[in-house]
Amino acid sequence: MAAVDVQRVNGTSHVGDWPDRYYHVDQVLDRPGPRTDPSFMAGDGVKDFLRNQCKILVIGAGGLGCEILADLALSGFKDIHVIDMDTIDISNLNRQFLFRPKDVGKPKATVAAEYVMKRVPGTKVTPYYGKIQDKDDDYYMQFNLVICGLDSVEARRWINATLVNLVDPENPESLKPLIDGGTEGFKGQARVILPTVTSCYECSLDMLNKPTAFPICTIANTPRLPEHCIEWASVLEWPRVQGDKKMDTDDPEHIQWLYNIASARAKEFKIEGVTWQLTQGVVKNIIPAIASTNAIIAASCCNEAFKIATSSAAYLNNYFMLIGTDGVYSYTFEHEKRSDCPVCGGESLEVSVPRSWTVERLIEMLVEKQDIQIKKPSLSTATAQIYFQAPKQLEEVTRPNLEKLVSDLVPDGGDITVTASSLPFSLSLRITYV
Amino acid sequence: MSFSESQDLETATTAIQSQPDNKTRRYDRQLRLWAASGQSALERARVLVISASALSTSLLKNLVLPGVGHFTILDHHATRPSDIGNNFFLDPDASLGRNRAEEAVRLLGELNDGVEGHADTRDIADVLALGAEYFSGFTLVIAVNLDPSLVEQLSTLLWQDAACPPLIVVRSAGFIAEFFVQFHEHDVIESHSETAPSLRIDKPFPELLDHALQLDLEHMDPTDHGHIPYVVILVRALEDWKREHGGSPPTTTADKRAFKDAVSALQRHQDEENFSEAVANAYRAYTTTGVPSNVQALFDALPDQLSPARPFATLVAALQEFTKQPPYALPLSATLPDMKSDTESYVALQKMYGRRAEKERGVFRELVNKLSAETGSVIARDVVDLFCKNAHGLFGLQGKRWGDLDTSRERLVELLAASPRETATHLALSALSTWLARHSVAHAQSNGSAHPNSQTSNTELRPTEEDLLALVQGALGDGVELGKEVQDAVGEAARAPTADLPNVAAFMGGLVAQEAIKMITKQYVPINGHCVIDLVDTWTGVINA
Numbered sequence A: 001m002a003a004v005d006v007q008r009v010n011g012t013s014h015v016g017d018w019p020d021r022y023y024h025v026d027q028v029l030d031r032p033g034p035r036t037d038p039s040f041m042a043g044d045g046v047k048d049f050l051r052n053q054c055k056i057l058v059i060g061a062g063g064l065g066c067e068i069l070a071d072l073a074l075s076g077f078k079d080i081h082v083i084d085m086d087t088i089d090i091s092n093l094n095r096q097f098l099f100r101p102k103d104v105g106k107p108k109a110t111v112a113a114e115y116v117m118k119r120v121p122g123t124k125v126t127p128y129y130g131k132i133q134d135k136d137d138d139y140y141m142q143f144n145l146v147i148c149g150l151d152s153v154e155a156r157r158w159i160n161a162t163l164v165n166l167v168d169p170e171n172p173e174s175l176k177p178l179i180d181g182g183t184e185g186f187k188g189q190a191r192v193i194l195p196t197v198t199s200c201y202e203c204s205l206d207m208l209n210k211p212t213a214f215p216i217c218t219i220a221n222t223p224r225l226p227e228h229c230i231e232w233a234s235v236l237e238w239p240r241v242q243g244d245k246k247m248d249t250d251d252p253e254h255i256q257w258l259y260n261i262a263s264a265r266a267k268e269f270k271i272e273g274v275t276w277q278l279t280q281g282v283v284k285n286i287i288p289a290i291a292s293t294n295a296i297i298a299a300s301c302c303n304e305a306f307k308i309a310t311s312s313a314a315y316l317n318n319y320f321m322l323i324g325t326d327g328v329y330s331y332t333f334e335h336e337k338r339s340d341c342p343v344c345g346g347e348s349l350e351v352s353v354p355r356s357w358t359v360e361r362l363i364e365m366l367v368e369k370q371d372i373q374i375k376k377p378s379l380s381t382a383t384a385q386i387y388f389q390a391p392k393q394l395e396e397v398t399r400p401n402l403e404k405l406v407s408d409l410v411p412d413g414g415d416i417t418v419t420a421s422s423l424p425f426s427l428s429l430r431i432t433y434v
Numbered sequence B: 001m002s003f004s005e006s007q008d009l010e011t012a013t014t015a016i017q018s019q020p021d022n023k024t025r026r027y028d029r030q031l032r033l034w035a036a037s038g039q040s041a042l043e044r045a046r047v048l049v050i051s052a053s054a055l056s057t058s059l060l061k062n063l064v065l066p067g068v069g070h071f072t073i074l075d076h077h078a079t080r081p082s083d084i085g086n087n088f089f090l091d092p093d094a095s096l097g098r099n100r101a102e103e104a105v106r107l108l109g110e111l112n113d114g115v116e117g118h119a120d121t122r123d124i125a126d127v128l129a130l131g132a133e134y135f136s137g138f139t140l141v142i143a144v145n146l147d148p149s150l151v152e153q154l155s156t157l158l159w160q161d162a163a164c165p166p167l168i169v170v171r172s173a174g175f176i177a178e179f180f181v182q183f184h185e186h187d188v189i190e191s192h193s194e195t196a197p198s199l200r201i202d203k204p205f206p207e208l209l210d211h212a213l214q215l216d217l218e219h220m221d222p223t224d225h226g227h228i229p230y231v232v233i234l235v236r237a238l239e240d241w242k243r244e245h246g247g248s249p250p251t252t253t254a255d256k257r258a259f260k261d262a263v264s265a266l267q268r269h270q271d272e273e274n275f276s277e278a279v280a281n282a283y284r285a286y287t288t289t290g291v292p293s294n295v296q297a298l299f300d301a302l303p304d305q306l307s308p309a310r311p312f313a314t315l316v317a318a319l320q321e322f323t324k325q326p327p328y329a330l331p332l333s334a335t336l337p338d339m340k341s342d343t344e345s346y347v348a349l350q351k352m353y354g355r356r357a358e359k360e361r362g363v364f365r366e367l368v369n370k371l372s373a374e375t376g377s378v379i380a381r382d383v384v385d386l387f388c389k390n391a392h393g394l395f396g397l398q399g400k401r402w403g404d405l406d407t408s409r410e411r412l413v414e415l416l417a418a419s420p421r422e423t424a425t426h427l428a429l430s431a432l433s434t435w436l437a438r439h440s441v442a443h444a445q446s447n448g449s450a451h452p453n454s455q456t457s458n459t460e461l462r463p464t465e466e467d468l469l470a471l472v473q474g475a476l477g478d479g480v481e482l483g484k485e486v487q488d489a490v491g492e493a494a495r496a497p498t499a500d501l502p503n504v505a506a507f508m509g510g511l512v513a514q515e516a517i518k519m520i521t522k523q524y525v526p527i528n529g530h531c532v533i534d535l536v537d538t539w540t541g542v543i544n545a
């Protein structure tokens, strides 16, 4: 049977295009709908932009990423870049449909890109096997749109802050719409972020599920749940017994060791329910994931990208969440920008602390507080260093401050600047005492 | 994830002591949702999908990946260039001109070696003429953008015989779409309800009450005092309250506040987190444990005559009998949430709940045995126990036939007022499907193709907005005003009448697969009615006949 021919359409070269290839998509590009903005340029203009000019970046080639790449390619995006730092694991195969058992161990970005290019001819997918932090502003500047399909909060905060910082009011091209998706089991959400214009990822940090954290005294002294025994094995026993050896949660032997230790502890305390899979789930913080939910959320993200790139319909303003556990429930709403957002708000975050708090206690609060969540923060005022996590010498010099009272270092109403190596922005706290 | 889910997984897989096998590792992320029981239901399932459109293969992908047992695609069309343009599971190098079902089955099959795929290249109209037998071999039938007269025939056929599988009807046009799940009854034991079962603090069982009363709160050692589980504190505080109030629990707002203060007064110092928990959970002590509304609805819907054909009803009837006896509540759950305590007190309390739950389960089993004997039902003991364990989250859905919604003008008008955009979108899709069917017949006579998506001269197959508005008006009756929502939905339908957009196909493929998994595993709660979506404004909604 003959392969479909590469054709020339309207005198422009569309590598891989054939008559009727875009029969479906063109129906919404050839004419507006009742709710389409009047500025929509139906027909060849918009098709040319979508297929020949628009450059889109996909962050993540996992559960959402595989779906996103396929959807974008079929929608007619021809210049797609994808970044992912992971390699393929067997547990990816129940949903990451561009991978096969023979691909286990290979980089996700590379395998996904090749597969999509094979199945959707004429699409160029450029993979990068590495971290988003490896790339600079010039790299991100080249794209028209960015779609994020990540499971890491840290990485999303990084790309969000990077794209907000990229905005130059003098240059409209510098505003890169960021579309972000996430799933957990039968639930998920998709959102459109116009950096500096709409609410950003950081603005909504308090909407995240609170990570399950067990107090160390429970783990050490009064375990009640199998999870407590597993945490005891991984947090306390591993460093005590294994010393400096790094725990690798992808190594089955390490999980086996933790499982054995946790089981022994559970037996000692007559606690039931420690299993291999629960051990793995707790130490890797596994979130259940299925193909269908990823398909919904990825499609929603790509649909917004398609609408933004073509103006064929209004795009999402700005948050869509879906719950599929009990019927199909969804909620579309506008998430409000926070004026004290450390990334896009400009105002300091008001924090009131007891006068009795030490610097160490304040740091503990910054790590835990739902709308801040900064791991390893470094603190300073306009005139003095309070505590720095790195470099080593600076840490040693500032360490004695940990035990000092915040109120001895910062006046009432004074500002503290918080930075962390994982985040490309600083947080300004206005301290008041209670 | 919540740890209650992981505990469910644990109970299903207690035998695993070393690294799981490859299959368990492959399905790990979904086993944490529906456990081994859901997985085996999925692996036994046989799904029929009618048409190999982009939407069809998108949804099948989401069933093949998690390991559905068998799927058949029924489609007699040859692959056209436009099909390859929007369908990831047709091959640009090989599929053109070949049968769509065969090509899609081949490429979907690559996703999972453990799944059996079959292509049926007959015309659906011919298969329908053979009767219900063919369809009764499947667990679930899904019809995607099928001609309305064929959907009518298919839904009637499957509705008539209770042995026939449920049917999901899917329609889409450009940015709008909907699906409907047709079933007679759908019973859910494992709904994975996020509402925790009652701890019955207001109706403590004897052992718990004795334990709480024996505590010498005043003279207790400080360490022990700081470790009494809040459940025990509340049972005790409530009992003390009742003794001082003529046996009545707190009822008025003032009472409740006073009770809370009384609990608070027991706290020796602020560091006693167990007492802080007791104060925060004080409402549990004065909230009467009864039958939850979802379970009451099941009692209310019980048939006069129990039949061995539906063991679920027998179980529900036994449960109702159970709740007619003191303490007029569901069987106690053995699951105790975590609470501030020391290991010993917590484990002791857990064991106490476990013993009581076991006892009540025994009473429930007796009731089931008695009723089963009367009705001639045979119900496996593990089913009885599963039912008992999940009693607080039971659901029983009474389904409707496809098309019921459209037979009542009154209901449509009512729905249009109550859920304007959802109903308008449903009406626009109905009007479009009627229009396409009429015109494709005329088209076929001159063209030799009966498929509404036939693209040999696709520009001819486009209704005007007026065409569709007239059909919507006809469905609602004259005099009903067609508002902006109808204009918007009809406008989108007329704009892209035969467009199966890749993103909409993927979105619908995901939604329909979620429902298919819920129907097949009988876990979680599927929709009952029409689920309507609009991807211009990005929303979903459910309407019911």
Ligand SMILES: [Zn+2]
Residues within 6 Å of the ligand: A199, A200, A201, A202, A203, A204, A337, A338, A341, A342, A343, A344, A345
């Ligand atoms: Zn912000």
